[in-house]
Amino acid sequence: MIFEHAHVTVAVDRQSDFERAFAGVKKHLVAANGGKTAELVRSVDTDGLYLMRVGWDSVEQHVAFSASPDAQKVVNALAGFFVATPQVAHFEGLGIATRLRNLMQVTAVGIANQVRARQGSKTPV
Known part of the structure; x- marks a missing residue:
């Protein structure tokens, strides 16, 4: 399994809205071909910093998802909250x-x- 780790920073006054938005689109990540898990983890050190952790069967399936209509739904729901470009890396589990x-x-x-x-x-x- 491959884990996509995206470090995202959102405006502190919009954290609750961001968390609700993620909860609303999580289903698209898990239901995608190769999508296994999706979670949002809030930093205890830095206000507004989150780890979005998504489990995939392979990097290729993540890349394929990125071009899908469901991926666009995720981007549309979350991107407006970001105050910096997300940093993404993949890890093998x-x-x-x-x-x-x-x-x-x-x-x-x-x-x-x-x-x-x-x-x-x-x-x-």
Whole structure:
């Protein structure tokens, strides 16, 4: 999964309106092809600063969404609140399946090494 992180700054006196607007368009992000999650996180350090975090199956699906009518609805609803250009970056998330597979591989190697040690073999896996 890919996470789009957009740092956005809005006018402090419009924060409540911005939060309501995001709640109104969140459905378009989640319902998009490849859209998985969408959340808005308010900074505790800087008034008016938010993290918009959207989970996608891939960067390509995010890019495809950007050209869609639903993306335009999101932009139309939110862009008027921004007092600076949003800073956007994508991050790769390790899903539960990847974490479990990695854990199982480490565990299997450990067990194999223990079995070999008990059998007197000094060759690691």
